[in-house]
Amino acid sequence: MAAVDALEEELVDESLTCSVCKDIYDDPRVLPCLHTFCAKCLEQRRTEDSQLTCPTCQHLWTLKSEDPVSNLPSNFYINKLLNFRALHNSEDAHCQMCESGAKVESICGDCKLLLCGNCFTAHSNSPALKDHYIITLHDLKNPSTRAKYTGAEYCTKHNDVRVTFYCQPCAKLVCRECTITEHKQSRKHNPREVSEVAQKYKDDLQTLVQKTVDAADAQKNASKTIRKELTSITINCQVEKTMIREHFVQLKAKLEKAERDVMDKLEEMEITQREPLVKEKESFEGTLRSTEDGLKFCTDILGRNNDVEILTLGQQLEDRLKVLAANQVKREPLKNHLTFQHSTDIKCELVLTCKPLVITDPPVECLPTSVVFRPQKGQVQGTPQVTVTSPGGQCVTLDTTKISEGAFEAVWRPQTTGKHVLGVATESDTSGGGGKWKWGRAPGKGGCSPLIVDVSSNNPVLTFGQKGSQQGQFDRPLDVAVRGDRLYVADTFNKRVQVFDLSGKFCFSFLTASNPESLVVQTDGTILVHCGEEVITFSPSGELLKKLDIGEQCTAISGLAVQRDGGVVVADFGQNIFLFVESDGTLVKQVGGQGLLKAQPFSSVSFVCVDNESNIIVSDTVQNCVQVFDVGLNFLNKFGEHGRQPYNMWSPTGVSADSRGNIVLANIGDKSDVGGVEHGKKLQVFRPDGTWVATISSDKDKLNKPHGVAVTEDGHVFVVDYADHCVRKYRYM
Structure with a gap:
């Protein structure tokens, strides 16, 4: 029934x-x-x-x-x-x-x-x-x-x-x-x-589905940008209306007619500006609806996994997805805004001028922000550079790239919160015939007005969990892993693994018999959990499969990592060895022993991960550094040192690498809060060669004891905090 x-x-x-x-x-x-x-x-x-x-x-x-x-x-x-x-x-x-x-x-x-x-x-x-x-x-x-x-x-x-x-x-x-x-x-x-013929259709359709998803995302972003620009136009016009009223109040009754004339012209120009953007917005939203309808139909068919149905509609699906995926977004951002030009005379003018400096999105600490500079004719000579002065007075210069005729772009990644001053330095000819960098000026028009922006803190986009044993609660979690649309948390002292979706919604959990300290998920969904001196495998649904037969080779397992082919790397830094295990648990080889990595000894390694090049990345908690080795355990690189600067390390633990090679590292930090975020309690982002990119901190919901980390392909990182018994999610790219 x-x-x-x-x-x-x-x-x-x-x-x-x-x-x-x-x-x-x-x-x-x-x-x-x-x-x-x-x-x-x-x-x-x-x-x-x-x-x-x-x-x-x-x-x-x-x-x-x-x-x-x-x-x-x-x-x-x-x-x-x-x-x-x-x-x-x-x-x-x-x-x-x-x-x-x-x-x-x-x-x-x-x-x-x-x-x-x-x-x-x-x-x-x-x-x-x-x-x-x-x-x-x-x-x-x-x-x-x-x-x-x-x-x-x-x-x-x-x-x-x-x-x-x-x-x-x-x-x-x-x-x-x-x-x-x-x-x-x-x-x-x-x-x-x-099944053989249908598989080819399914593979091709799956690829087209992903391309269409990318096209839909671009259409959503374009629609979102247009909505922001429409809001910007409204706010800009409201400000100018205020200036108009203040000016005409001083002239009282004899200026009332002139005020009405200028206000009418402003409204006409606002309509002129808005109409093409409204039409463009409607066009993108119509294309997006069609794209989403096609995507839903295709994903429903692929989800039902019916070979006959796929063969029946396969060619039609393929043709439609190719058309939808080709709908790429190409548009220029809003270039002009309205300016009220007044004088002591009754005659006043509204003109459409170019904003010299524009920031596309509100700046957030450690995240990249696009700064666009559009100089007026004759305002600059040569290639301009954007300067940024932080609240502490430090000034940095950003290189710009020409993105279109008369427009330059710089990428700014602010490292502190608070008000920053953005200006433009340009190379102009002086009366002496020489050239030097100075504030760009056009004859008789003054310089480029600086732009003051307020950088906000990179607070978590998601926090969930508290101390307890119910579903969604934790007791000193130590590690986290991401595979596809699932998040796996080692709920250590509850002796279980909990599984969530990437929005923090609970899916299911399973017991591990003893305290899980680290975990990884293979490409086929098999879950490997490190408990004490054992590595245990579980099915994607959490059913116990078997224990890996590596007990005799290991004395102090420090961490697990999964390779691109599904193989597993087991790190044992009690003996300075790595075990390479196939996806089915078969031991392939053991590398190291006495004298391994003698030139680069480890004091205490907390975590290990593998990047897209199969390089092995390990974090050394005592030496406050990260070391990188190739698949044969040949030393490649070492970076990091102890200190109080944002780029220094303070007891690093969890480490994870994304598909672009960026490395995200967790730092436990000092035992006290003296000195603030600079004393540890932070996440750091490095390039593959060890170059520091950014430090993630927050004004609210601060990190307490960050441990395991896991990155997602959309530029977010999950981190478990075993002192606060929770999971936090940050944007880092």
């Missing part, structure tokens, strides 16, 4: 309703844009030249001239649901083939007739109807037989045999018997197993 209840939830009338006729689908057909409608609804909207506009996305399609609507593919999934719905709702119905009033026991998927027991037998025994497929009420209620009608199709020539082959030259699904008769291997026929 549980299976029947689940089916009832799936067969909601709303999901089976055509958006045009508002009735249950009748012969549902899929348009090239992947939207589904009744065949009769499409036929009514088709023009004489076989053109049809999609009722949802308004895209105009030219269909094949010969039976255009009937040539559209049927919606495989909805047709199945309609058959189930008809049979499931037939308990009080009577046979539609005879007039006996007998109870319905089955439905013919081809004739769409509800049948009693006698008519079912007659229908099945009729030679003319032998190819029709029939679903019985018994099949619907029996999970093992219901799968026959939801997961597989049957051969049109041999209706009791499943189609398991696909003849590529014929583009037709066939059964095994057909491969011996009509579709025997030859120059004209090449039958291959359905």
